[in-house]
Amino acid sequence: MAEGHRLDPADWDGFGAAFHDLLDRCLARMQAARDHPWIPPPEGFAGTVALDDAARPVEALFADLAAILPHGTGNTHPRFFGWVHGAGLPQAAAAELVAATMNVNLGGRLQAATEVERAVIDWTARVAGLPQTAFGILTTGTSQATIHALSAARRRAFPRVRAEGIRDLPPVTVYHAEGAHNCIAKALEVMGHGAQAARPIPLDGAGRMDMAALAATVARDRADGCHPLAVVGTAGSVNLGLYDDFEALAAFAETEALWLHADAAFGFWSLLAEAPWRDLARGIARADSIAADFHKWIGVPYDAGICLVAEGADLKAAFAARPDYLRAGSGLAGGDVWFTDYGIELSRGFRALKVWTAIRGCGRQALGAAISDNCRQAALMGQLVEASPKLRLAHPVVSNLVCFEPLGAEADRVAAALQMSGEAVFSTTLVAGVSCLRAALVNHRTTTGDVRAAIAAVEAALT
Structure with a gap:
């Protein structure tokens, strides 16, 4: 390409069409976050994204981006409770483009x-x-x-x-x-x-x-x-x-x-x-x-x-x-x-x-309501744990974090099994020296049904 145009698309119309297709994929994925639990990158993925010195055509480049898209940490999913990972907002994704x-x-x-x-x-x-x-x-x-x-x-x-x-x-x-x-x-x-x-x-x-x-x-x-x-x-x-x-x-x-x-x-x-x-x-x-x-x-x-x-x-x-x-x-x-x-x-x-x-798109009231929902969901999770003969609550629930011990099993093994199955993501930690599953509820998409399903999945993993 000529001086002054070397790095911009040669065909803006073609670039725009590919861009819109990728944008549609992103929007569809956000809308269907419940259908996309964590999945690990496929074998050989590192080789797929390894860089050489050649430029890729727009269609191939955007296909590469689409191939990367499914392999995050899964924290957009409503049963992702690991660490303290926020779920992201579609409104803010638009802001990233701007x-x-x-x-x-x-x-x-x-x-x-x-x-x-x-x-x-x-x-x-x-x-x-x-x-x-x-x-x-x-x-x-x-x-x-x-x-x-x-x-x-x-x-x-x-x-x-x-x-x-x-x-x-x-x-x-x-x-x-x-x-x-x-x-x-x-x-x-x-x-x-x-x-x-x-x-x-x-x-x-x-x-x-x-x-x-x-x-x-x-x-x-x-x-x-x-x-x-x-x-x-x-x-x-x-x-x-x-x-x-x-x-x-x-x-x-x-x-x-x-x-x-x-x-x-x-x-x-x-x-x-x-x-x-x-x-x-x-x-x-x-x-x-x-x-x-x-x-x-x-x-x-x-x-x-x-x-x-x-x-x-x-x-x-x-x-x-x-x-x-x-x-x-x-x-x-x-x-x-x-x-x-x-x-x-x-x-x-x-x-x-x-x-x-x-903030502008959601407003203080809706943000606060989602946070209150998570705290109520954490309280419910604590109650479900206390009611289960297979689980032990490690500490009273104060806000949005729940730590509990899966009785008779290693917490790390249970967490990994649930992550790989796509049923739920818990992380693990030590509470008073005891290895526990840890849930941090910070996802505005989470429902009480998700909380019940996640605890049921933990109990099923212990059978």
Whole structure:
């Protein structure tokens, strides 16, 4: 092809026809999600997608895409309960097409995408109940958001850290409940403090961080010359869906001059639910920062998370650094917000559009109703487990997670058998040292019938 046209389709009409055919396949698959459980890639699939140096005709290329389409993780299916994988929304899939067509860099500049991301941040901050000074940034997920939040906490505690580094700092410590997500320790590793800077605190009888143990650990660390930096409250623990007492943590953090961070990857969205679930995260509005995922419980396609900071200036102070070629100007170089000032990335995709579309297309009420449905379904699953002589509930159901032991069988074997049969996807975990099946209900397509069928399938696998 001639200069200036080398990479675009030679035949736009033919490309459009193939594109529409592929789009129809995608729409049909989303509409019939119930008919598409997880299936592993066929033998030899790696060779099928291996790259050589040749270009493929459009028809062959789109046939390749259609061949990849069926072999995801199956998390669009209503009986996918593994890990905490969101189901995706058709509305947001449309937004992905628009975002790819626009192909903007949302690191900065004067563009509509900036206002869309600001709208998402503002809406989420209102859900949290944060003050008007709050600001944030969309991230790949809670793991990245945690690095952002703890970096802001560190910059506030040590104003010279960006210039001077951490070598001369006292040992920094961060406190979290036992069973909290390992993204906290990972963040501290990346920040140079090491995983040992994370201090797990035992739970009390209600499954929350034990406040007396927290106070004792902080006091001991201060006496040992450490600098207690932050306490991390969990909204929806990764194993059991437990919530810390954010009111108590906020009061403690104020007394001890600690930053309060909320690890709320999926549990944040219980704020949209009906009572009693919306009260699980009461007090989260008092947090200095919050990390949450859009791609879990409100169905936004991967990946999309957020870091919110109550004083947005703290986040900007931790990351803003404009070289000459990015200095503020007029025209396209204008804009009063450049998101590169609020995070580690300069090159950023328009992930905010799919989040905005999910919120705009579904509305707060419907999103909250779907979350409430999942919590009711989890409660039902817990009741079915307790009623079964073949199963043992490992912990009372608090929100949308259910862990239970298949009696007389290995949980890993049962989970794999159900996954391969397409009947249901559970993941596995350890609860008090016992291997259990784990169900996380975050799929808006799930029904009570799916819950009953999944538990019946588990029982049948034990015969």
